[in-house]
Amino acid sequence: DVKVTQSSRYLVKRTGEKVFLECVQDMDHENMFWYRQDPGLGLRLIYFSYDVKMKEKGDIPEGYSVSREKKERFSLILESASTNQTSMYLCASSLAGTVQETQYFGPGTRLLVL
Amino acid sequence: SQQGEEDPQALSIQEGENATMNCSYKTSINNLQWYRQNSGRGLVHLILIRSNEREKHSGRLRVTLDTSKKSSSLLITASRAADTASYFCATDLGGSNYKLTFGKGTLLTVNP
Numbered sequence: 556d557v558k559v560t561q562s563s564r565y566l567v568k569r570t571g572e573k574v575f576l577e578c579v580q581d582m583d584h585e586n587m588f589w590y591r592q593d594p595g596l597g598l599r600l601i602y603f604s605y606d607v608k609m610k611e612k613g614d615i616p617e618g619y620s621v622s623r624e625k626k627e628r629f630s631l632i633l634e635s636a637s638t639n640q641t642s643m644y645l646c647a648s649s650l651a652g653t654v655q656e657t658q659y660f661g662p663g664t665r666l667l668v669l
Numbered sequence: 670s671q672q673g674e675e676d677p678q679a680l681s682i683q684e685g686e687n688a689t690m691n692c693s694y695k696t697s698i699n700n701l702q703w704y705r706q707n708s709g710r711g712l713v714h715l716i717l718i719r720s721n722e723r724e725k726h727s728g729r730l731r732v733t734l735d736t737s738k739k740s741s742s743l744l745i746t747a748s749r750a751a752d753t754a755s756y757f758c759a760t761d762l763g764g765s766n767y768k769l770t771f772g773k774g775t776l777l778t779v780n781p
Contacts, residue, residue: 590771658759
């Protein structure tokens, strides 16, 4: 079974802090994704990566950056956390292909920015 | 607005009843997927239906796709309390796009 793990289930940070969210997958997937999920807004794509060191902006990249130095690991960075970044963050991975296939999700990180 | 939108937003039924959720989308797709999310957890893939398929089954799940109406439905038969969760449809945008676009979900509550 594919396993996607996220470094923390819950995280509390202060405004202005730099925050790192880590995601690791063990199935050699090429694609990895970061979403945020907010009540009433559903899942929104922040960034995705289709290969090591490759990244593309999603629908809401402002205030975020990402890093993919190794195939299995995809990090989401909040350079200077703000209260409006309080949210549930979900990481996912999938196999490569021109047709989007199944995404496998981690358990999520619930981030609270005070 | 969203590429995929589920309807209804919330559904409450009794154990043993069937639950039907619908998804509408706007543009041509290669495939449509349904995911489930238990409260506070990540999403779990349930079923994928390709644009050239009309119906697909997996256990107690039945998914239909009508590309002429740009809509899909998910039927859960003989529901159980453990089916209580949010259900999302997700669509790609065709072409060589890696992304899935998720709807806002239907919250299903199955009462024992």
